[in-house]
Amino acid sequence: MSQAAIAAPAYKPPRPQWKSWLSLDNRYVPPAFITLILLAGQLSFGILESYERTLLAIATSIATELVLGRIFLGKWVNLASAYISGISVGILLRSPDFWPYAVAAALAISSKYVLRFRGRHLWNPSNFGISVVLFLLPASVAMLSIQWGNNLASMAVIWVLGSIIIWRVRRFHISATYAISFLVLALIRSWILHQPWLAEVSPITGPEYQLFIFFMITDPKTTVRSKKGQCLVAFCVAFVEMFFRFDQSIYAELYALFWVGPIALLIEMALDARKRRRADAAFPSSMEPNPAMPPSRG
Amino acid sequence: MKGGPIARAVLILFFIGLIAVPVILTRRNPSGSAGAQLDTRAALARYGFYFTEVSQQAGIHFVHQMPQLDPKLAPIMPEIASMGASVTVVDYNQDGWPDLYVTNSRQGTKNALYRNNHDGTFTDVAPQLGIADVNQPGTGVSTGAVWGDYDNDGYPDLFLIKWGRPMLFHNDRGHGFTDVSKQAGLPAWVNADTAVWFDYDGDGKLDLFLGGYFNETYDLWHLNTTKIMPDSFEYAENGGRKYLFHNLGSGRFEEVSEKLGIRSNRWALAAGAADLTGSGHPDLFVANDYGVSELYMNDGSRFHEVGKLAGVGYSPKSGMNVAFGDIFNQNKFSIYVSNISEPGFLIQGNNFWVPQDSTAGGVPKYVNMANALGAELGGWSFGAQFGDWNNDGTLDLFLTNGYVSLDRHRSYWYDFAKVTAGNSAIIGDASNWPPFDGRSLSGYQEKRVWVNDGSGHFEDVASAVGVTDRHDGRAVAVADLWNNGALDVIMANQGGPLLVYANHPDPANQWIEFALEGTKSNRDAIGAQATLYWDGQQQLQQVSAGSGFAAQNDLRLHFGLGKDPHLEKLVIRWPSGKVQTVLHLAPNHIVPIREEQ
Numbered sequence: 001m002s003q004a005a006i007a008a009p010a011y012k013p014p015r016p017q018w019k020s021w022l023s024l025d026n027r028y029v030p031p032a033f034i035t036l037i038l039l040a041g042q043l044s045f046g047i048l049e050s051y052e053r054t055l056l057a058i059a060t061s062i063a064t065e066l067v068l069g070r071i072f073l074g075k076w077v078n079l080a081s082a083y084i085s086g087i088s089v090g091i092l093l094r095s096p097d098f099w100p101y102a103v104a105a106a107l108a109i110s111s112k113y114v115l116r117f118r119g120r121h122l123w124n125p126s127n128f129g130i131s132v133v134l135f136l137l138p139a140s141v142a143m144l145s146i147q148w149g150n151n152l153a154s155m156a157v158i159w160v161l162g163s164i165i166i167w168r169v170r171r172f173h174i175s176a177t178y179a180i181s182f183l184v185l186a187l188i189r190s191w192i193l194h195q196p197w198l199a200e201v202s203p204i205t206g207p208e209y210q211l212f213i214f215f216m217i218t219d220p221k222t223t224v225r226s227k228k229g230q231c232l233v234a235f236c237v238a239f240v241e242m243f244f245r246f247d248q249s250i251y252a253e254l255y256a257l258f259w260v261g262p263i264a265l266l267i268e269m270a271l272d273a274r275k276r277r278r279a280d281a282a283f284p285s286s287m288e289p290n291p292a293m294p295p296s297r298g
Numbered sequence: 299m300k301g302g303p304i305a306r307a308v309l310i311l312f313f314i315g316l317i318a319v320p321v322i323l324t325r326r327n328p329s330g331s332a333g334a335q336l337d338t339r340a341a342l343a344r345y346g347f348y349f350t351e352v353s354q355q356a357g358i359h360f361v362h363q364m365p366q367l368d369p370k371l372a373p374i375m376p377e378i379a380s381m382g383a384s385v386t387v388v389d390y391n392q393d394g395w396p397d398l399y400v401t402n403s404r405q406g407t408k409n410a411l412y413r414n415n416h417d418g419t420f421t422d423v424a425p426q427l428g429i430a431d432v433n434q435p436g437t438g439v440s441t442g443a444v445w446g447d448y449d450n451d452g453y454p455d456l457f458l459i460k461w462g463r464p465m466l467f468h469n470d471r472g473h474g475f476t477d478v479s480k481q482a483g484l485p486a487w488v489n490a491d492t493a494v495w496f497d498y499d500g501d502g503k504l505d506l507f508l509g510g511y512f513n514e515t516y517d518l519w520h521l522n523t524t525k526i527m528p529d530s531f532e533y534a535e536n537g538g539r540k541y542l543f544h545n546l547g548s549g550r551f552e553e554v555s556e557k558l559g560i561r562s563n564r565w566a567l568a569a570g571a572a573d574l575t576g577s578g579h580p581d582l583f584v585a586n587d588y589g590v591s592e593l594y595m596n597d598g599s600r601f602h603e604v605g606k607l608a609g610v611g612y613s614p615k616s617g618m619n620v621a622f623g624d625i626f627n628q629n630k631f632s633i634y635v636s637n638i639s640e641p642g643f644l645i646q647g648n649n650f651w652v653p654q655d656s657t658a659g660g661v662p663k664y665v666n667m668a669n670a671l672g673a674e675l676g677g678w679s680f681g682a683q684f685g686d687w688n689n690d691g692t693l694d695l696f697l698t699n700g701y702v703s704l705d706r707h708r709s710y711w712y713d714f715a716k717v718t719a720g721n722s723a724i725i726g727d728a729s730n731w732p733p734f735d736g737r738s739l740s741g742y743q744e745k746r747v748w749v750n751d752g753s754g755h756f757e758d759v760a761s762a763v764g765v766t767d768r769h770d771g772r773a774v775a776v777a778d779l780w781n782n783g784a785l786d787v788i789m790a791n792q793g794g795p796l797l798v799y800a801n802h803p804d805p806a807n808q809w810i811e812f813a814l815e816g817t818k819s820n821r822d823a824i825g826a827q828a829t830l831y832w833d834g835q836q837q838l839q840q841v842s843a844g845s846g847f848a849a850q851n852d853l854r855l856h857f858g859l860g861k862d863p864h865l866e867k868l869v870i871r872w873p874s875g876k877v878q879t880v881l882h883l884a885p886n887h888i889v890p891i892r893e894e895q
Binding site: 046071072097107141142196198199203205 | 532645
């Protein structure tokens, strides 16, 4: 997971100072929310394998980001994204060992610096770290599978809170598209497999999916830019996930995002390049670039 | 991106290294002892013992039959009808030789009481003694048993745990059994898997704890709903209630659980009683499926649930076993609780609760050291027992496992994980669960025989010492079946045969056994704790009536001593509070000890 998007806002007059004191910077809303989830989940239901493991994941993630950011970006980077990656690893992984938490967190952050194309990293960091560890270490690592008490109330609280927050950072359409696609495709899976629809719906009612929907597929750095494109990608993730589910992969949604996310970005980059070529052909090289063209996001 | 080519090369190497770490570590730590074959000479040389499975030679041909419940549950019947195989060790006729009682779980099938013939064979005498035909339609079926001499007449009586009408049988001096359930005041119906005899109030009369699994309102053969499943995979509290029967004497019991602070509707699968604080009052540890374990501390007048304070009440798993063992020879019990681990799906890991020096408000603190001790992953684990298989003076561990073994090539795990992740409205209704359709769920698993090296590490040597079966194991019980100083292992399998693993320890290692008899305490001495001191070592053991999963070990205490031991003393803390020291002990004997008046 990574920090949710902050779309470039239109100009607004500055807020009164007292309002800014009460308003949390959008960059820190997702980290605050996921911390709240962690604390509420742990204090009420003991969702963590242990505090130590989660802290190890967070510390590893932050340390890796600090070091790699300093060396390869030449600055001390904002740690909100690394914090979310670390805490996600700490919540979502279940292992009796300590080291998978460190490895997954380090993999997550370092993937941002290694797996890049045209200045953009391709994989959602925590999706990459967790997927790789789950795939390579099935004997000692699993995914969070427990619930927030299984009752409807706690589930509803997280859905409502998550929706409000994701709305505020302007990514709600992604989560909604994915959730609706999942439910519709669950119906199709149920029909094909002759299984109860609720059995197919079941996974999305669990916390693993709530974290996936609110934090992972909404990552601004690894989603395409246009709103329609984001919705299309969210649908594609659910669609590809269906095939992983036919193959009885319980980490279907992670693996689907693992493949769909980078492919979508590569397609977007290819389309951007084509547009640029056409623009270059339409305008003489001495002309200034079209300010309407979106800048490349690093 | 900044950074020169060297920095980038280092980064890429670092990244590749991170990916390589899991691969390397997985290859360095292969699980289990798969592939090893029994070579008795090598097993003796390396581990100091080996097992041979001798049930057929011993005349034991028992095969457990699984329950057939209401047809509404048919799609997932293999999952629900997955318990009922149990084995208990009892000397029902007090001839000094352990006998075996095993349960059956299909309506109309019979339980068996295997009398020890003293010559390596056993004979089923349950039919003539009146405790075979106990699974009649309308009364439910057996899921376990515990033996305790509730009237102190010198002969252990039988409490039959059931999904159905629980039963108490009085032992008529080894010549027969009388059903005394009605006068005992037992509930009309329970769906229980665990019970323990213990004298919680120290009055010299055995009391009984009974832990429900499915809610007792369901007759699983005549259901009017399919909403009988746990409402959560990890936090379920819609299971069966708990009972504590206070022994009033004269064969009557009073149910006092609520009054004494035991209130829980978690899904209990195993329970054990032991004085964990040195207070002189036995505490109660309950391992729950679909949730956290519970530890009920006994202050002498009430029970207090202190699981969280003690550290055992966090991190909900699928508890299926409670066994106490002094694995470090430090006069303290560690507690082994089994759970589920299935590569690729769910890694709960078993819990090895090791006591710490610190306490929290008088409650002992425990830390799960299963990983560090090397006894964490045991598949879909069920019954486990401690015992010194090689008589080297440290307690080893035997674990059975395997849930549903059907089609070897098709697994139900994906569907299982899918549903259990869901909301209570989904998981709680059996009709939402995809049909089993002949698939396996953690089937055909390798058992674990973990040998304690004495320094805090357990090594799995199961295949190398001859434990190679792949049945769906449930109960493990331990006894010196042939009074030869070797702890044998008896294993009950769900829908499978009763196995008897005869133990062959290195004869150079010596042993001693104690048969305790209470006078002021209950006659079986259940709850008595004995610490043996030898060669600068000490080891704590206790007499238990209910241990592991659906099992009871021999009441006699067995200590391995290693080579050329010098025995110092045995200190016994009787349930009455009396402390007795026994000197002048000689190895390789079974020593009867009567509580001093």
